[in-house]
Amino acid sequence: MELNELEQQRFEKMSRLQEAGHSPYPHRSHRSHTVQAALADFEAAEKTATEAPVVTVAGRIISIRVMGKVAFAHIEDGSGKLQLFLRQNELGEEALALFKKVFDLGDFAEAHGVLMRTRTGEISLQAHTVTMLAKAITPLPIPKEYEGHDGQLTRYSAFSDVEERFRQRYADLAVNAEVREIFRTRSRMISALRTWLDEHEYLEVETPVLQPIYGGAAARPFTTYHNQLKQQLYLRISFELYLKRLLVGMYERVYEIGRDFRNEGVSYKHNPEFTQLELYCAYTDLQGMMETTEQMIAYTAQHVLGTYEIPFKGQLINLTPPWRRIKLRDIILTGTGIDYTTFPDAESLRTVMRQRGYDAASTASWGHLVDNLLSEVEPSLIQPTFVYDYPIEISPLAKQKSDDPTHVERFELFIGGMETGNAFTELNDPFEQEKRFVNMGTEQADEDDESHPMDEDYLRAMKYGMPPNGGFGMGIDRLAMLLTDKHSIREVLLYPHLRAKE
């Protein structure tokens, strides 16, 4: 192991510790209190004027101030931080000297002693013993913090290099408490979604990640190979087709929270693998899905943040149901002045788009162009909005409107200027579904990128009879962005994908 100068120094301190008869990596801690519990116990004792508690706390040393025969340090655990007051009178000369010589910022240590208040009023542990729990060899970039009179926390040279934070997420988490909080919020969010779904009789299921035929969305897959089966497999791009098969199998409400993989570009709202929630509910339709969606998300916000009003990018998003509902045609017409329904083919739509100054690739299909127009208005959809009635061309798994066969019962959900969800009255007519697959197939021949292959087994399932149902899918990462006011998907992924270095 190659050590730089600073690491070499710490390595030598480790040896000194061993020479003094202590292990730098002992087997166990004897913690009696978390920091939070210690603070609570002390305050309780103060109130009742009983003896100050004797505790053992453990954690990472995040500050040290040595002043001769006394030293102060802060120790941080998962619950908070506590000042240690290390006095020669209490510790003994040898122990204090050892602390000063071999303990560094970043080390895990444990301290045993009695709680007290210092002259400035800070609750502190007057340490009788200090023990190393795990020596840190590489110095953590622990910032200095300063709390102003107004309680405002100022931080000096915090570890902020975006690339290094993501490449060494452990260091990022170790020194940036607010980053730890993001993933707590994310976890509470997923837990709240599960609670809501469980309470509404949804059954959580798991379907294959490795699929012989990918489907359910328009995206390029990752490809892999099973050696023994001698079979090409794909990492799933959605769960849709497997979940809907379960409705054929007589489950009425199912959901899955899991990872999808799309072999496409990386951006502030795209990562090659991302977490998706999909749910399907028999005997309901698009209208029911709208209600389900707004109830579920509003519940989640309430449970995670305690409010329906969430700050995002300097604006306040109000998630109180019911949410705005607007037709795709109308939102595009208002935003761009183009009524796509009057330009029913790619050629005429492309022409009018170019006239109005919008980009319209010559290779793009009509559906693709409509999608481009929607992208133009997407950033303005800050408050939660269901955009509904989509052209059939870009919705091969949704059921047609009974009064307009050119459009399907589908909505996309926009919040904070991002597409966060997608739902249909699901197509359950096997003959119509087969036609759609075939049509998609011929379109791919033209476009060649986002293929949507025929899934014979899915059609077979549907031929057994699939109840009418509504389905909804949502990007969990995007919802996490909204609830944490983070503007890049990487901030809400513990290990976002980065290009390999060297």
Added chain:
RNA sequence: GGGUCGUUAGCUCAGCCCGGUAGAGCAGGGGCCUUUUAAGCCCAGGGCCACAGGUUCGAAUCCUGUACGACCCA
């Protein structure tokens, strides 16, 4: 894929325009200091200036390319 910007000490940054061989604060090392909290004071360290070429007597600095990243556009 295109454009713009960035990469200098463990961390956060200055230096680059206008070329002369590397700076600060924090962290670390050696001292002083028994209630500090960005503790303070004294002393001495620490760098393949992302990488590879080019221009030049001389390059962190100017030019070209590569890698990685950020932002914008497609």
